[in-house]
Amino acid sequence: MQASDLNTPISQNPAFLKRMKQRSRADQRFRYYGLLAIFIALALLVTLLVSITFEARTAFSRHEVSLDLQLTDTDSRSVYRSIRSAVQNMAGDPADRDVRIEMSQLVSRLAAGDITETLQTSGVDLSATYPVRVPVSDEADRYLKGLATPVHRFDGLGFDQEGSRIDSDFSGAIQVIQRWHREQVSTIRHREYQPALRMRDGLARQAEAAPGDRQLAMRLAGAEHRVELIEARLSDFEARINAESLVLDEFTPSVLFRSGEGWMKAVSISGRMIEVEPVISGLDPDRQRGEILVIEQPESQRSIPDAQIVVLERFQTAGRISTHFNGALFSNADSSDAEFAGVLSGLVGSIMIILVTMGLAVPVGIAAAIYLEEFAPRNRWTSFVQVNINNLAAIPSIVFGLLGAAIFVNGVIIPIPFVDGVFRLGGGLGRGWPLVGGIVLALMTLPTIIIASRAALGAVPGSVRQAALAMGATRLQTVNHHVLPMAAPGILTGSIIGLAQAIGETAPLLLIGMVAFVAEMPQGATDRATALPVLIFQWSTRAERAWEPMTSAAIIILLLVMLVLNGLAVLMRLRYEK
Amino acid sequence: MMSDPILPSAAPAHAGAAPQEQAVKVRVRDVTVSYDGAMAIDSVNIDIPDKSVMSIIGPSGCGKSTFLRCLNRMNDTISGCSVTGDIRIDEEDVTARNVNPVMLRARVGMVFQEPNPFPKTVFENVAYGPKIHGLAATRAELEDIVETSLRRAGLWDEVKDGLHKPGTSLSGGQQQRLVIARAIAINPEIILMDEPCSALDPIATARIEELIDELRQNYCIVIVTHSMSQAARISQNTAFFDRGKLIETGTTEQIFTNPRDRRTHDYITGRYG
Numbered sequence: 001m002q003a004s005d006l007n008t009p010i011s012q013n014p015a016f017l018k019r020m021k022q023r024s025r026a027d028q029r030f031r032y033y034g035l036l037a038i039f040i041a042l043a044l045l046v047t048l049l050v051s052i053t054f055e056a057r058t059a060f061s062r063h064e065v066s067l068d069l070q071l072t073d074t075d076s077r078s079v080y081r082s083i084r085s086a087v088q089n090m091a092g093d094p095a096d097r098d099v100r101i102e103m104s105q106l107v108s109r110l111a112a113g114d115i116t117e118t119l120q121t122s123g124v125d126l127s128a129t130y131p132v133r134v135p136v137s138d139e140a141d142r143y144l145k146g147l148a149t150p151v152h153r154f155d156g157l158g159f160d161q162e163g164s165r166i167d168s169d170f171s172g173a174i175q176v177i178q179r180w181h182r183e184q185v186s187t188i189r190h191r192e193y194q195p196a197l198r199m200r201d202g203l204a205r206q207a208e209a210a211p212g213d214r215q216l217a218m219r220l221a222g223a224e225h226r227v228e229l230i231e232a233r234l235s236d237f238e239a240r241i242n243a244e245s246l247v248l249d250e251f252t253p254s255v256l257f258r259s260g261e262g263w264m265k266a267v268s269i270s271g272r273m274i275e276v277e278p279v280i281s282g283l284d285p286d287r288q289r290g291e292i293l294v295i296e297q298p299e300s301q302r303s304i305p306d307a308q309i310v311v312l313e314r315f316q317t318a319g320r321i322s323t324h325f326n327g328a329l330f331s332n333a334d335s336s337d338a339e340f341a342g343v344l345s346g347l348v349g350s351i352m353i354i355l356v357t358m359g360l361a362v363p364v365g366i367a368a369a370i371y372l373e374e375f376a377p378r379n380r381w382t383s384f385v386q387v388n389i390n391n392l393a394a395i396p397s398i399v400f401g402l403l404g405a406a407i408f409v410n411g412v413i414i415p416i417p418f419v420d421g422v423f424r425l426g427g428g429l430g431r432g433w434p435l436v437g438g439i440v441l442a443l444m445t446l447p448t449i450i451i452a453s454r455a456a457l458g459a460v461p462g463s464v465r466q467a468a469l470a471m472g473a474t475r476l477q478t479v480n481h482h483v484l485p486m487a488a489p490g491i492l493t494g495s496i497i498g499l500a501q502a503i504g505e506t507a508p509l510l511l512i513g514m515v516a517f518v519a520e521m522p523q524g525a526t527d528r529a530t531a532l533p534v535l536i537f538q539w540s541t542r543a544e545r546a547w548e549p550m551t552s553a554a555i556i557i558l559l560l561v562m563l564v565l566n567g568l569a570v571l572m573r574l575r576y577e578k
Numbered sequence: 579m580m581s582d583p584i585l586p587s588a589a590p591a592h593a594g595a596a597p598q599e600q601a602v603k604v605r606v607r608d609v610t611v612s613y614d615g616a617m618a619i620d621s622v623n624i625d626i627p628d629k630s631v632m633s634i635i636g637p638s639g640c641g642k643s644t645f646l647r648c649l650n651r652m653n654d655t656i657s658g659c660s661v662t663g664d665i666r667i668d669e670e671d672v673t674a675r676n677v678n679p680v681m682l683r684a685r686v687g688m689v690f691q692e693p694n695p696f697p698k699t700v701f702e703n704v705a706y707g708p709k710i711h712g713l714a715a716t717r718a719e720l721e722d723i724v725e726t727s728l729r730r731a732g733l734w735d736e737v738k739d740g741l742h743k744p745g746t747s748l749s750g751g752q753q754q755r756l757v758i759a760r761a762i763a764i765n766p767e768i769i770l771m772d773e774p775c776s777a778l779d780p781i782a783t784a785r786i787e788e789l790i791d792e793l794r795q796n797y798c799i800v801i802v803t804h805s806m807s808q809a810a811r812i813s814q815n816t817a818f819f820d821r822g823k824l825i826e827t828g829t830t831e832q833i834f835t836n837p838r839d840r841r842t843h844d845y846i847t848g849r850y851g
């Protein structure tokens with residue numbers, strides 16, 4: 001009771017002192033929570049950025065091969081034929097049709113297009129060889145970047161050849177092959193054998209509990225069969241780990257042997273001996289230097305065949321392979337070949353879309369916000385409008401896509417009663433036009449801009465309006481001269497947030513028909529186009545592995561675009577605040 | 579009781595003799611204001627003579643600011659505020675629907691209770707009125723108006739080197755004088771001042787009082803003040819409000835020396851409560 005004595009000075013009041021301590025502790029705790037939250041957010045962001053950049057790193061460079069073309073004509077068909085024969089020549093002009101086709105796949109048909117263009121503008125002497133540099137196929141590129149398969153290289157010094165047998169020190173290769181088999185055994189054990197065992201045992205228990213169930217019995221039999229199959233494979237692999245000699249085929253690592261200009265491929269290996277079949281003739285005559293390549297990934301599990309690897313290695317030793325910045329990524333439109341694909345068409349599409357969106361959503365949004373905040377009377381009707389604007393902001397973007405497709409592209413078809421006819425409302429705009437995308441995204445962005453702008457306008461103190469009005473300014477002058485400049489930073493930020501959201505939107509664009517593969521640059525807002533996020537979506541669904549880093553690279557470019565946009569907003573904000 | 583002598587310090591000082599009969603500038607009849615149905619001032623009738631100063635005095639919350647806002651129709655901008663009655667300036671009804679409040683507000687300048695300079699430079703603050711009303715044909719004319727207004731508000735010497743600093747960076751008292759300069763820059767016919775000296779030191783207050791005295795030669799001034807001595811010093815007429823009602827109005831001399839109503843008497847002698 002003494003504690004609450006009114007005569008105790010507050011600094012000696014124990015209740016106050018206790019409370020004070022609690023309060024400062026709560027303060028401290030809150031600071032730590034805040035720091036922790038910021039730290040977690042930053043860590044997530046950094047992880048995201050680092051992993052995307054890491055994923056994308058290989059997309060920013062590409063390997064190109066220098067070829068000396070023997071041109072017969074300057075049209076793209078003949079140019080491509082010359083490219084093919086230059087590559088096949090490097091492969092020792094194989095007779096086998098399949099191998100020839102494999103060779104021609106090392107360089108994309110699209111490479112001929114670029115060359116033809118320069119040829120036709122600059123002209124060329126057909127009798128001389130024409131040096132060109134063309135990008136290798138995406139799979140070859142992945143191989144050269146070391147992404148397609150691990151490759152182990154050993155020296156084959158002092159080898160001996162006897163018919164189709166080569167005698168040298170293959171211990172390194174054998175080690176790699178044995179390790180690979182051991183890894184296979186452990187993978188099969190963990191990924192296949194154990195789950196299969198669990199499945200079988202579970203079924204067996206169930207079957208025991210319900211002896212009459214025929215279906216269960218059949219499933220059990222199936223599971224048992226599966227276990228047996230895996231066991232057979234396992235024992236096969238296990239036997240091969242320590243086998244004296246091994247047959248090498250497309251299900252085992254490949255062993256390639258090189259000497260001089262010649263290349264051969266091992267079909268079996270045992271101790272110091274490999275049995276080979278020639279790939280390219282021309283063995284080193286003094287039999288001193290050889291090289292052993294172990295391609296760890298079996299041929300059946302990778303997209304680049306041994307024959308292509310051999311040619312790439314030959315180009316490599318001939319100094320004809322070089323690494324370059326992948327300019328195509330920035331200067332090309334989309335393409336079905338990863339090595340020629342670029343984001344430019346998507347970037348241009350996105351810019352056109354965002355210009356349309358900006359042109360519609362920003363003025364309309366700001367005007368609506370000004371009207372609602374500064375001019376409209378406060379009544380039930382305006383509060384109804386306001387509630388519905390907030391509702392609009394919560395509508396999933398895909399719905400706007402549906403709406404856009406229905407209204408702008410297809411039109412709403414209304415049957416006219418009693419007459420055998422229909423009335424089409426709207427429609428007429430093309431599928432996949434940036435114009436349509438822009439309109440749809442503008443509708444989506446509008447509520448964001450209105451809400452942000454209203455908040456910014458509402459934050460302007462009323463005394464400013466009063467001052468201007470009392471000076472005899474009209475309401476419009478009050479808004480234009482005083483309220484808008486003060487609200488501009490907030491309005492700007494809101495608009496930019498809305499636009500940044502729009503630029504990353506994918507679903508509505510897909511729905512208005514931006515799904516098709518568009519390999520041309522869009523010529524205008526009323527041309528079929530693609531957009532950056534759509535491109536990212538499409539690339540991420542393409543099967544070849546080369547599209548993975550490309551997708552990440554496109555994501556980085558999209559992030560950069562947003563960064564630039566946000567940077568602009570900050571700059572404009574700073575200028576306004578001065 | 580009512581003949582109790584008034585504090586000598588509250589006697590009219592340099593306001594001079596009681597005003598000669600001036601023409602009525604503003605005629606207020608049966609003006610009632612309510613905010614969301616709650617009455618703030620009730621059936622006020624008052625005549626404000628031209629070329630003189632009228633003080634509005636009264637306890638806090640009695641409706642002084644509300645009354646002032648009726649005269650330039652600033653109450654129109656407050657949602658939920660309804661004004662009824664009849665206000666005539668120069669015998670012209672300004673409450674009529676067809677009267678443009680923008681026009682009215684150019685004629686009736688106002689200095690608010692809280693200084694509210696625009697978040698713009700000192701120069702632009704003062705130049706704003708002349709600019710929007712097109713009072714200056716050239717930049718030189720505009721600069722001239724700005725300088726004169728600032729001088730009359732007693733602020734020129736303090737800001738002449740910082741005309742392009744933001745008005746909001748001035749001190750409270752300087753801001754108060756800045757908004758006075760802004761209000762007089764367009765030569766309004768009537769100036770409404772809501773406690774213009776509440777944030778000022780005695781020197782600045784004296785300067786503003788001088789200004790008011792000078793403006794009185796040409797304008798009609800209505801000033802709300804909580805200082806009895808100020809009311810006595812500067813005004814020729816005084817109106818006393820209490821709880822939304824106009825209790826008494828008359829010449830300042832009469833109100834301060836011989837108030838008719840007991841409440842007036844209590845208020846000005848400090849016995850209100």
Ligand SMILES: Nc1ncnc2c1ncn2[C@@H]1O[C@H](COP(=O)(O)OP(=O)(O)OP(=O)(O)O)[C@@H](O)[C@H]1O
Pocket residue numbers: 613618637638639640641642643644645656691
């Ligand atoms: N904007 C408003 N909305 C609602 N009620 C208001 C508003 N302005 C004033 N009032 C009410 O009207 C009454 C009169 O207020 P007013 O501001 O006119 O008093 P005042 O005499 O100027 O007081 P003070 O001397 O404190 O400035 C008060 O009861 C106040 O609550």
Ligand SMILES: [Mg+2]
Pocket residue numbers: 642643644691772
């Ligand atoms: Mg007031």
